[in-house]
Amino acid sequence: xxxxxxxxxxxxxxxxxxxxxxxxxxxxxxxxxxxxxxxxxxxxxxxxxxxxxxxxxxxxxxxxxxxxxxxxxxxxxxxxxxxxxxxxxxxxxxxxxxxxxxxxxxxxxxxxxxxxxxxxxxxxxxxxxxxxxxxxxxxxxxxxxxxxxxxxxxxxxxxxxxxxxxxxxxxxxxxxxxxxxxxxxxxxxxxxxxxxxxxxxxxxxxxxxxxxxxxxxxxxxxxxxxxxxxxxxxxxxxxxxxxxxxxxxxxxxxxxxxxxxxxxxxxxxxxxxxxxxxxxxxxxxxxxxxxxxxxxxxxxxxxxxxxxxxxxxxxxxxxxxxxxxxxxxxxxxxxxxxxxxxxxxxxxxxxxxxxxxxxxxxxxxxxxxxxxxxxxxxxxxxxxxx
Ligand SMILES: Cc1cc2nc3c(=O)[nH]c(=O)nc-3n(C[C@H](O)[C@H](O)[C@H](O)COP(=O)(O)OP(=O)(O)OC[C@H]3O[C@@H](n4cnc5c(N)ncnc54)[C@H](O)[C@@H]3O)c2cc1C
Numbered sequence: 065x066x067x068x069x070x071x072x073x074x075x076x077x078x079x080x081x082x083x084x085x086x087x088x089x090x091x092x093x094x095x096x097x098x099x100x101x102x103x104x105x106x107x108x109x110x111x112x113x114x115x116x117x118x119x120x121x122x123x124x125x126x127x128x129x130x131x132x133x134x135x136x137x138x139x140x141x142x143x144x145x146x147x148x149x150x151x152x153x154x155x156x157x158x159x160x161x162x163x164x165x166x167x168x169x170x171x172x173x174x175x176x177x178x179x180x181x182x183x184x185x186x187x188x189x190x191x192x193x194x195x196x197x198x199x200x201x202x203x204x205x206x207x208x209x210x211x212x213x214x215x216x217x218x219x220x221x222x223x224x225x226x227x228x229x230x231x232x233x234x235x236x237x238x239x240x241x242x243x244x245x246x247x248x249x250x251x252x253x254x255x256x257x258x259x260x261x262x263x264x265x266x267x268x269x270x271x272x273x274x275x276x277x278x279x280x281x282x283x284x285x286x287x288x289x290x291x292x293x294x295x296x297x298x299x300x301x302x303x304x305x306x307x308x309x310x311x312x313x314x315x316x317x318x319x320x321x322x323x324x325x326x327x328x329x330x331x332x333x334x335x336x337x338x339x340x341x342x343x344x345x346x347x348x349x350x351x352x353x354x355x356x357x358x359x360x361x362x363x364x365x366x367x368x369x370x371x372x373x374x375x376x377x378x379x380x381x382x383x384x385x386x387x388x389x390x391x392x393x394x395x396x397x398x399x400x401x402x403x404x405x406x407x408x409x410x411x412x413x414x415x416x417x418x419x420x421x422x423x424x425x426x427x428x429x430x431x432x433x434x435x436x437x438x439x440x441x442x443x444x445x446x447x448x449x450x
Pocket of ligand 1 (some may be wrong): 101102105106128129131136137141153193194195223227268337385416417420421422425
């Protein structure tokens with residue numbers, strides 16, 4: 065199991081700093097109106113919208129991104145994920161996404177599109193820059209500490225997604241397992257499992273997709289906590305709106321945003337799902353009760369010998385660096401009011417909860433930028449293009 069995988073959901077943060085080391089000596093403008101953290105779909109749509117709202121990319125805002133290259137989480141997705149097997153990557157605002165073929169790798173085509181987007185709009189992206197903490201200063205700004213010095217800002221847009229916080233639940237005996245355990249983020253190709261029995265854990269889209277692939281080269285067992293909810297009909301706009309509304313309600317109440325699939329169900333008509341169903345691969349077992357050195361066991365005496373446990377058990381929001389701001393409430397989540405933290409209109413979370421999709425991130429980024437212009441520059445006239 066790689067060190068990147070979380071075994072608990074506890075978030076820690078650095079302490080709050082009262083001084084601003086590096087602010088004046090660092091190159092470039094490090095005292096800005098807005099720091100956007102992350103340059104995936106959410107960060108890029110926000111940056112585009114900030115420019116449209118009259119924020120000058122040369123002086124008023126920066127985007128800090130921890131990755132070495134453009135692409136957000138897409139550059140890290142497994143190689144067999146193609147444009148045609150994603151749920152659809154929506155255009156970023158202002159530049160259409162027109163991949164040449166559905167068979168192309170999402171991990172190559174989407175990053176290339178993002179790179180073109182960054183060039184086209186000349187967005188002020190600094191990378192690789194990892195934000196380690198955000199805290200408040202004595203003069204009511206935000207201090208953004210990074211592995212490349214500090215920035216200060218009047219407002220923050222956090223757009224760090226979830227990919228860097230894979231979640232693995234705890235089960236008794238986990239540490240005794242003699243085989244290999246990995247999370248979706250570590251998956252590369254089904255071929256590495258040939259001849260091994262693979263237990264896939266999780267009831268979401270990634271689990272069904274990976275099962276479909278792996279079951280073509282070796283034997284598999286599927287376990288989920290709850291029986292999967294199969295959706296026969298097409299997933300129309302109404303169903304989409306209902307799903308988003310349920311996640312919106314959760315974050316308004318300060319609960320952790322759940323998985324959207326938990327709300328939408330699994331689409332039977334998706335080709336890889338239909339195929340796997342037909343081959344009998346998606347016969348699900350309830351969650352096992354413990355892990356042994358050589359397999360997984362249920363308290364009713366059942367046992368499945370396993371060489372590999374693949375945890376397709378989802379992600380948590382990557383917001384550890386916001387810990388000094390103490391945003392989490394008793395419900396474990398951050399109470400939201402639209403795109404901003406409830407009671408704090410200067411901290412926006414884009415790509416969080418209801419906006420954790422490519423289309424949701426687009427809308428949320430534009431909404432956050434509009435609100436920030438009204439808040440920080442109420443008298444500034446909008447550029448003609450906005
Ligand atoms: C397997 C999988 C498949 C998916 N498929 C789809 C799909 O087909 N369609 C869809 O709409 N949605 C899909 N989603 C949801 C998807 O992740 C979002 O739609 C979207 O791409 C997320 O964009 P984002 O900008 O919020 O996050 P990301 O793309 O994860 O970008 C976050 C960026 O923040 C940076 N970052 C993180 N932490 C820090 C830090 N501390 N400091 C600085 N930078 C940081 C990262 O380097 C990264 O560049 C999928 C999710 C998963 C897990």
